[in-house]
Amino acid sequence: MVTRLLPLILLIILISKFFNRVAIHIQKLINQVSALEGGDLTVKNDIDDQGELRKLSVSMNRMTDRLNYLLKKASGYTSQAERMSVMLEKETKETARRMSELTVESAMMARHESEEVTHMLKDAERFVRIYAPPKDADKYLEKISLMRHHVQSKSEAATEITITISDLLHSLHSQAESLAETSQEMTELIDTFKTK
Numbered sequence: 001m002v003t004r005l006l007p008l009i010l011l012i013i014l015i016s017k018f019f020n021r022v023a024i025h026i027q028k029l030i031n032q033v034s035a036l037e038g039g040d041l042t043v044k045n046d047i048d049d050q051g052e053l054r055k056l057s058v059s060m061n062r063m064t065d066r067l068n069y070l071l072k073k074a075s076g077y078t079s080q081a082e083r084m085s086v087m088l089e090k091e092t093k094e095t096a097r098r099m100s101e102l103t104v105e106s107a108m109m110a111r112h113e114s115e116e117v118t119h120m121l122k123d124a125e126r127f128v129r130i131y132a133p134p135k136d137a138d139k140y141l142e143k144i145s146l147m148r149h150h151v152q153s154k155s156e157a158a159t160e161i162t163i164t165i166s167d168l169l170h171s172l173h174s175q176a177e178s179l180a181e182t183s184q185e186m187t188e189l190i191d192t193f194k195t196k
Contacts, residue, residue, distance in 0.1 A: 025049055028046070028047055028057075029053070029056060032045045032060055036067075039194060041068045041193055041194060044064055045060065045061065071195055072195060078187050082180060096166065096170055096173055106162060107159065107162070110155050110159070111155070113151075128144065
């Protein structure tokens with residue numbers, strides 16, 4: 001009877017060892033998945049089995065390496081975007097300040113020039129009305145009127161361009177601020193992961 005039970009007992013022991021080894025390997029995989037879920041991208045398993053668990057182990061280790069690589073790459077891009085957005089924010093702020101100064105100077109000069117030219121054109125108009133021959137007076141007055149319109153259009157266009165550029169710079173500054181904040185948030189998010 002003992003000789004009959006001995007092979008059965010050996011079979012039970014072998015099956016128990018096999019399932020025990022499989023359970024240990026599965027637990028290693030579970031531990032790796034839990035670590036990955038927690039943000040630890042450095043954990044790997046060392047399953048040396050020859051079966052399907054080994055294939056799964058190699059695949060998970062490759063996935064961990066790939067996630068590490070991608071996260072490091074994303075971290076580099078995020079850092080670069082953050083640096084560039086901070087520089088852009090600083091430059092647009094300074095340019096907007098300088099543009100504002102130039103706008104005031106330009107507006108004052110344009111107004112002064114416009115007043116000077118308008119005054120000169122009024123004098124020319126009076127001179128034409130008094131001294132020009134009647135047959136040429138209308139032609140000269142029309143030219144004076146065109147010059148007056150040209151000066152006014154030039155002044156309005158300069159003001160509009162200045163305002164548009166100023167608005168654009170303020171918009172760029174605002175977008176740069178927003179990009180800097182987003183980059184900072186991305187950096188903080190990436191820093192929650194543990195990498196090699």
